[in-house]
Amino acid sequence: MPVDADAHVPDVSVVVSTHNRAHLLRPCLHALLRQCVDPSSYEIVGVDNNSTDDTSAVLAEFVGGRIPITALREPRKGVSYGRNAGIAAARGRIVAFTDDDICVAPDWVSRIVQAFRADDRVDCIGGPVLPMWASLPPRWLDRRHWSPLSVTDYGGEPFVITADRPKCLLTSNMAFRREVFDRIGVFSPDFPRSQDHELQLRFWAAGGRARYLPGLIVHTMVPESRMRTRYHRWWHLQHGRMCARMALRERTRPDGSLRPVVSPQRMAFGLPAFLWRELAEASLQWMRAWASRDRGARLAREMEVRHLLGYIAERRLRIVGHDATNGAGAHDDVTMRPARFVLVHALMALIVGGSLWDIARDREHWPFSQYPMFSSVERDWSHRTLRIFTVSRSGNEVPLLDTALLQPFDQCRLSTSLIGMRQNNSALQTVLADTYGRVASRVVPRGDVAALRLYDLRWKLTPGESTDTHPDSRLLLAEYRPTGNDR
Amino acid sequence: MNPSATVRPGLVTRAGRAWLHFWFAPSPPEALGLARAFFFGTLFLVYASEDFAGWGAVDRVFWQPIWLFRVLGLGPASPATLSILQVLFRSSLLLAAVGLFTRPAAIVAFVLGTYLFGLPHNFGHTYHFDALLVFVFLIIACSRAGDSVSLDGRRGIRPAAGPEYTWPVRLVWVAMSLVFFAAGLSKLRHGGLAWFASNNLAIVLTKAHYHVSDADPIGPWGLWIASSPLASKALALVSLATETLFPLALLGRVPRAVLVPAAFAMIVGIRILMGPTFGGFLTAFAFWVPWTAILAWATSRSSARYLMLFDGSCGLCQRTVQVVRRLDIFDRIDVLDVARCWPAVAARHPTLSREACLDEMHVVTPRGKVELGFGAYRAMARALPAAWPILPLLYLPGVPSVGNRVYRAVARRRAANCAVEQSSLRTFDSGSPHV
Numbered sequence: 001m002p003v004d005a006d007a008h009v010p011d012v013s014v015v016v017s018t019h020n021r022a023h024l025l026r027p028c029l030h031a032l033l034r035q036c037v038d039p040s041s042y043e044i045v046g047v048d049n050n051s052t053d054d055t056s057a058v059l060a061e062f063v064g065g066r067i068p069i070t071a072l073r074e075p076r077k078g079v080s081y082g083r084n085a086g087i088a089a090a091r092g093r094i095v096a097f098t099d100d101d102i103c104v105a106p107d108w109v110s111r112i113v114q115a116f117r118a119d120d121r122v123d124c125i126g127g128p129v130l131p132m133w134a135s136l137p138p139r140w141l142d143r144r145h146w147s148p149l150s151v152t153d154y155g156g157e158p159f160v161i162t163a164d165r166p167k168c169l170l171t172s173n174m175a176f177r178r179e180v181f182d183r184i185g186v187f188s189p190d191f192p193r194s195q196d197h198e199l200q201l202r203f204w205a206a207g208g209r210a211r212y213l214p215g216l217i218v219h220t221m222v223p224e225s226r227m228r229t230r231y232h233r234w235w236h237l238q239h240g241r242m243c244a245r246m247a248l249r250e251r252t253r254p255d256g257s258l259r260p261v262v263s264p265q266r267m268a269f270g271l272p273a274f275l276w277r278e279l280a281e282a283s284l285q286w287m288r289a290w291a292s293r294d295r296g297a298r299l300a301r302e303m304e305v306r307h308l309l310g311y312i313a314e315r316r317l318r319i320v321g322h323d324a325t326n327g328a329g330a331h332d333d334v335t336m337r338p339a340r341f342v343l344v345h346a347l348m349a350l351i352v353g354g355s356l357w358d359i360a361r362d363r364e365h366w367p368f369s370q371y372p373m374f375s376s377v378e379r380d381w382s383h384r385t386l387r388i389f390t391v392s393r394s395g396n397e398v399p400l401l402d403t404a405l406l407q408p409f410d411q412c413r414l415s416t417s418l419i420g421m422r423q424n425n426s427a428l429q430t431v432l433a434d435t436y437g438r439v440a441s442r443v444v445p446r447g448d449v450a451a452l453r454l455y456d457l458r459w460k461l462t463p464g465e466s467t468d469t470h471p472d473s474r475l476l477l478a479e480y481r482p483t484g485n486d487r
Numbered sequence: 488m489n490p491s492a493t494v495r496p497g498l499v500t501r502a503g504r505a506w507l508h509f510w511f512a513p514s515p516p517e518a519l520g521l522a523r524a525f526f527f528g529t530l531f532l533v534y535a536s537e538d539f540a541g542w543g544a545v546d547r548v549f550w551q552p553i554w555l556f557r558v559l560g561l562g563p564a565s566p567a568t569l570s571i572l573q574v575l576f577r578s579s580l581l582l583a584a585v586g587l588f589t590r591p592a593a594i595v596a597f598v599l600g601t602y603l604f605g606l607p608h609n610f611g612h613t614y615h616f617d618a619l620l621v622f623v624f625l626i627i628a629c630s631r632a633g634d635s636v637s638l639d640g641r642r643g644i645r646p647a648a649g650p651e652y653t654w655p656v657r658l659v660w661v662a663m664s665l666v667f668f669a670a671g672l673s674k675l676r677h678g679g680l681a682w683f684a685s686n687n688l689a690i691v692l693t694k695a696h697y698h699v700s701d702a703d704p705i706g707p708w709g710l711w712i713a714s715s716p717l718a719s720k721a722l723a724l725v726s727l728a729t730e731t732l733f734p735l736a737l738l739g740r741v742p743r744a745v746l747v748p749a750a751f752a753m754i755v756g757i758r759i760l761m762g763p764t765f766g767g768f769l770t771a772f773a774f775w776v777p778w779t780a781i782l783a784w785a786t787s788r789s790s791a792r793y794l795m796l797f798d799g800s801c802g803l804c805q806r807t808v809q810v811v812r813r814l815d816i817f818d819r820i821d822v823l824d825v826a827r828c829w830p831a832v833a834a835r836h837p838t839l840s841r842e843a844c845l846d847e848m849h850v851v852t853p854r855g856k857v858e859l860g861f862g863a864y865r866a867m868a869r870a871l872p873a874a875w876p877i878l879p880l881l882y883l884p885g886v887p888s889v890g891n892r893v894y895r896a897v898a899r900r901r902a903a904n905c906a907v908e909q910s911s912l913r914t915f916d917s918g919s920p921h922v
Contacts, residue, residue: 319507319650334513334650344510344654347629351622351658355665359672366553366608367601367618375670377678378690383697401698408541408607410701412763417549417611427548434546459697463689464714466696 010068011113012042012175013090017074017082018100022054024221025100029062029069032098035109042109043068045089049082050075080187080195083171087186096175099150103132104173104218111216112175122160123177123208124200126169127216128153134223140296141227145303148235149222154212161210163258169210171196173218180208194242201246204258229299236303240310249275249311270317270341279308317341381461386418386477388435391451400452405439418454425478428454432480440482454478509737510657511650518778519652520586520636523627525773527584527596530620531577533766539603540569542610549610555601556609563606572599583627586637590628597624613701616768622662623771630655657737659774664734667750671730683723689713692760700762709760729753736775747775791853792819793870795863796832798845799824803901807848811867819870825849847898860898861890 014032018025025046032044046059046069059071074085087095096112098104105111115125131137131151146152152170161167174196184202187195203210225231243249250262250272265272286301316335354368389397403410409417421427432452440449457471543566550563564572576599582592601624604617631651633639640646674682681687692713695704712718729749735742751772754765795811797804808822825832825844832839836851843849843859850863858866865881868874880886 319511334511336511336650340651343629344658347626348510348658348661351625351662352665355662355669359665359669362673362676364612366555366605366612367621369618369669374691375673375677375682377681377685377687378694379685379687381686381690381693383694385697385699387698399698403701408538408545409610411698412613412700413607413611415611415699416613417551420551420611421548430546430548434548438541438544461690461693463686463693464710466693466710468697 008040010041010043010092012094012096012109013045013086013092014042014096014098014109015045015047015083015086015090016098016100017047017049017079017086018051018055019049019077019079019082020051020053020055021100022051022058025055025058026061028098028100028102028104029058031103031106032108033062033065033067034106035104036106037110037113039066041113043070043090043092045070045072045086047082047086047089048073049079050077076189078189078192080189080191083195084186084189087181090178093178094175095178095181097171097173098218099172099220101221102129102172102218103220108216108218111213115211115213115216116175116177119211121209122211123180124161124169124174124203124210125213125216126174126210127213127218129170129173130217130219131222132219133227134221135227137222137227140229140299142296144296144300145232147239148232149226150220151222154214156214158214159212161204161212162208163204163260166200166204166252166256166258167212168197168200169212172220173216176203184208191242191245193238194246197242197248198246201248201251201258205260232299232303233306236306237310237313240307240312241314243307244311244314249278267318270319270336271312271315271338275308275312275315279305279312282308313338381463383459383461385415385457386422387455387457388414388418388432389453389455390439390449391453392448393450395450397453400435400439405442406435407438407442422477428478429480432478433482436480436482449482451479451481453480510654512653513648513650514653514656515648515779515782516631516635516640516646516652517782519630519632519655520634520640521778521782522656522773522776523589523632524584524586524636525776526623526627526770527580529770529773530767531580531584533770534577534580537573539573539606540566542606543567543569545610551611552609553605553612555605561602563609569603569606573603575599576603583633586633586639589633589637589639593624593628593632597621597628600624615763616666616765619662619666619771620767623659623774626655626658626662656774659771660737663771663774664737667730667733671727671733674727675731683720683727686716686719688723688726689716689719692719695761700764702758702762702764704762705759712760725749726753743775747772792821793853793867794851795820795822795867796825796839796844796849796851797822799826801901803897804848811871814871814873816872817870820867848894860894861887864894865890 016025016028016032029044029046035042044062044067046062048055048059048071050073056071056073059069062069063071070089072085072089074082083097086097094112094116096109111127112125116122129150129152131146131149143153150170150172152168154167159165159167161169180203184199184206186199188198189195191198200210247262250265251259253259265274267273268276282301282304286298286305289298289301292298315338317338319334319336354365358365358368388400390400391397400406401411406414418428418431421431432454436449436452439452454477456475456477458473459467460472543563545563547563552562556562563569575595579592579595579599582588583596601621604621608615631646632655634646634652678687689712692709695709696707712722729746730753732742733746733750736746737743751769754769757763758765795808797808799805811820812822823832825841829841829844832844833841836857839849839857847859848863850858850866852858852866856866865878865887868878868881881890
């Protein structure tokens, strides 16, 4: 948003984007209002980022006071949207950022103004964000685990931050000259997290200089929920994903400085080989750390592994084994998310492995069956089967060959089932009774069936002929005569 | 010159690339979508009349649980429950066929299909081919088969070709190859070369006529083959070779062109000669259909255009053109008003006369043939999907004669009633490539 040349232009616009944290916002704004500078030298831009609580009301409370406060509402959820709305509404030559859970020192604004006046070459400044613990932190939660808490402290000496020493400042305690946003753009909505880091990457890549000021102190509330290992595990996975979107590891030299461009990497399994190496090394160090009694050290190693896993999961595997060309004849990279790649191979392993296991062991294992139908060699020109016959009142025997009468069985399945129970006479009686029940329900009139008989039939086969209706021998295995109740 | 450019990659690297190429070389989404639609659509028809509910009423004495049901602790549900489950199953097949909520539908098909297909095997296992269908359900459930040729796909942007549309097809290929290979290997393992070198198949073909399967052979041809030792041994050899060598179909187009039709014919042949019915299994051959090539062919065909010449001063003709426009969903018919743009028509088709074109509907086919009257309507029907169901009828003997009479009767009436109207339809100017 262009700044009106006629209007009074404050030195600093402080942007606070907030979402559903009305209870924290009030003390944050009070601290911002108690700055020991000329009230006309700064303004506050409060952005309600689609909150559903009392945030709008809290912001409204502060509007109209001695310090100019602009209350905005950004309907698009996301801190990048909120901060960008604040930047657009800011009138100051310097745009400072802080968060709703931050308590700034009374000299915060004045230090920012002085720092920019002192060095024209610096376009960004930031300082330490120190913790205010909601309860006693666990012993393992030392400085190695501060990143997920949005807490940072680079020590007591000021230093310049550039692409050669890219130390990330936190948006909760950071300020830019306004024209920086004209050069490098604003916060990227593609980054729901770590958007400040991504902005600084662009800043450094554009040759920007920042300064870390140890005296520019703010404090942040660390709730108990952030002191749990579960939160830290989740945070490192997500942070790894965000870093992958920035290609941070590819852009970082071994000495920590940033490359101007990402150079071609040696690939392995669709990813830069060094990522696999780093994952292997981090995993090894994590395993080694298990021997240590220092839980903080163990967790730090674990978090490094998680960060790498998140990093790899976010990357798309470049599948290199093809020569696909698009319509214009240019080479296309075929890429796939690692999770999908693993899923597909797991599916392959399940289906192919299960089937090959059965094939190797020569066994049946539905649905991994090896389908050994007709596998054995028939040498004898004879046929033997079990077959159920209906016996009518007049004594006629008719084989049950009509599939409609045998339902849900068919001949094949019924034979298989009968063979399995052949030696069990009581089972055969039950089978015949069950079959009678189903046959009788389909035969009209029902009384026509006087009995069911199970025969073991044998035929002497003649090549190319069928004598199905005249078995050479038959043996009665079981007979079932329905009682009055059955009818 | 970069020396590494001339270094031949190692065996492992090449094998890795071949592996990735096989599974993930980009394919158009339509190929997988068409295979999915055909597979689930046909399967829906196959299982529309299958009643699984009866298994719920079968006496428990038949119950011989297979490992999966034993491990999962599953038993036969009541007939009422099975009726509900099979309705849900059929619904999931239909939804997956049309591509509406494709992934949830495929997941439901997988879960219910596993139960319903597996259930009969607990009453006498018969090694049928329905197991493959369970795997295909699972593969489709994990894939992005609903991106194209689907109602789901119509809600989004047409996706580009990619690896997500290749691996599901390839995995179905591999699963089917394992089925055939396992069957062939089992024969060799248990029967050896005697499986085809002896009277084995002749005996099997003869036994098939003793009601041993879920269906009886369709004709006596199995007995004819069984009566000839040479024919039965040759058939056995071809069948065994097809099964055992089937995995070669994964390696290239040529073996695929031979082995896949051979396997399909073998399954059909089993049904005709011996009786066992593998209808569901046959539907999985949809994944072997070269949909990409068919699509390319169809696209080239669909780019060929018809030219409809009509009298723009006639209200009836204008209404006809409006109807044609609505039905021309593939945009294959160009329309030209003869009354207004005759010079353009004459330049492109000098043999036509203006009077004839005003007197009778003319359609120029993509091959340049000029169809008149009823023939013109019939030619346009080829380009209009809505007319495809009745298209064969238009070619029946006698229909063209009747059609021409009806057309002339309408044309005479048109001539009598036609009022000169200015055409408001879209027409091509003389710069159009089609005129």
